[in-house]
Amino acid sequence: MSISVVIADDQELVRTGFRMILDNSPGIEVLADVADGHEALAAVRELRPNVLLADIQMPGLDGLEVTRLLRQDGASGAEDGRRPQVVIITTFDDDAYVRTALRYGASGFLLKDASPALLVEAVRAAAAGDSLISPAVTVRLLADMAAGRSPVSGGRPPREELTEREKEVVVLTAQGRTNAEIADELHLSVSSIKAHLARVQAKLDARNRVEVALWAWESGLSQGRS
Numbered sequence: 001m002s003i004s005v006v007i008a009d010d011q012e013l014v015r016t017g018f019r020m021i022l023d024n025s026p027g028i029e030v031l032a033d034v035a036d037g038h039e040a041l042a043a044v045r046e047l048r049p050n051v052l053l054a055d056i057q058m059p060g061l062d063g064l065e066v067t068r069l070l071r072q073d074g075a076s077g078a079e080d081g082r083r084p085q086v087v088i089i090t091t092f093d094d095d096a097y098v099r100t101a102l103r104y105g106a107s108g109f110l111l112k113d114a115s116p117a118l119l120v121e122a123v124r125a126a127a128a129g130d131s132l133i134s135p136a137v138t139v140r141l142l143a144d145m146a147a148g149r150s151p152v153s154g155g156r157p158p159r160e161e162l163t164e165r166e167k168e169v170v171v172l173t174a175q176g177r178t179n180a181e182i183a184d185e186l187h188l189s190v191s192s193i194k195a196h197l198a199r200v201q202a203k204l205d206a207r208n209r210v211e212v213a214l215w216a217w218e219s220g221l222s223q224g225r226s
Contacts, residue, residue, distance in 0.1 A: 003127040006047060006084070007033040008040035008063065009055040014112065018053060018089075021116045028123060037061025041069065049084050050127045051107075056090040056097055063088050064100050071105040085126035089114075098137055102208075108132045118178060130198070131208035135176040138209050158203040166203075167221060169196045173209055174216040 005022055007030060009015050015033040022028045031047045034040050036059040044052060052070070054063035061069070067086045087108035088101045098109050107126035110118060111134050118134070125132040162170065165186075172182045179193045186193070197212070206212045216222040 002027050002029045003051060003123060004047070004049040005030050005051045005053060005123060006040065006043045006049040007053045008035075008037065008043075008058060008066070009033070009053070009089070010035050010058045011055075014055070018119065021119055022123065025120045025123075028120070035059070037063065037066045040066050044070065044084055051123050052084040052086045053089055053123070054086055056088060056092055056101075063090070064097070064104060067101060067104040067106050085129070087122050087126050087132075089119075095137070098133065102133075102210075109137060110134045111137070117180065121179065130201075133209055135173075135178050135209070138173075138176050138213055159205070160203045162200060162203060166196050166200050169193060170200055170212055170216045171222055173197065174213040174222040176213075 005028060007015050007018050007022075009018070012035070015035075019030045019033055022030050031049050032043045034043050037054075038060040040052060040054060040058075041061070043049075052066070054066050056063040063086075067088065070083050070086060085107040086101075086105065087110065088097070088106045089110045089112055090097060091112045101109050107129075108122040108131055110122050110132075114122075114134055118132075122132040168186060169182055172185060177185070179190050179197070182188075183190045183193045197209070200206070200212055201208075204212060204215050206215060213222075
C-alpha cells in the first residue's frame with residue numbers, strides 16, 4: 001500500500017515543490033495540498049492520510065496547534081481512532097519550536113532547506129511509526145538538553161549491549177550525520193543504517209535520533225569513553 005500524504009503550507013511554491021518530490025517517490029501519494037491549518041484539519045478528516053506535512057506558521061491555525069489538536073480524541077474525525085503522523089517543516093531554525101512539536105506528538109521536524117531525500121525519508125519514517133528530526137537540529141538540541149549535565153553521567157543502561165557497529169552508528173548520529181552520510185562513512189547501505197538505528201532505539205527505549213544522541217553524550221560514547 002502507498003503512503004498517503006496531505007501537505008499544509010501557506011506558500012504555494014513550497015506546496016508545489018513538496019508535491020513534485022513526493023509524487024515522484026515510489027510508494028507515496030499526495031492526496032491534497034492546502035494553505036492553512038483549518039484546511040489541514042478538514043483534509044485530514046475527509047481524506048485520512050497516513051502523514052500530514054505541516055508548516056509551523058500558517059493562517060488560522062499554525063502547524064503546532066494542528067499537531068496538538070490531532071492528538072486529541074476525535075480531532076482527526078476517524079472512527080477507528082487512527083490519526084495521521086505529523087511532520088513539521090519550517091524555515092524557522094528555533095529549537096523551542098522543535099521541543100513544542102515533539103511534545104505535541106509530531107513524528108518529525110525538518111527545515112525547509114532539507115534535501116529532497118531527507119524529506120522523503122521523513123515521510124517514510126513517520127508512516128512507519130518512527131521519528132526523524134533534521135540532523136542539524138539534532139546536534140543543537142543535544143547541546144541544549146545536555147546543558148548542565150555531567151559530560152559522563154553514565155546514562156541509562158541499554159536493555160541489551162550495543163554491538164560495535166551499533167556504537168559506530170550512534171556516534172555518527174550524535175555528530176548530526178544523516179543516514180546517507182553514515183552509510184558512506186561506514187561503507188554500508190542506507191537500509192542497513194536504518195536497521196541498526198531501529199535496533200539501537202529499541203535497546204535504549206529512544207523515540208528518535210535526539211534521544212539516541214543524548215544517550216551517546218550521557219554515556220560518554222560520543223567522547224570515546226564507553
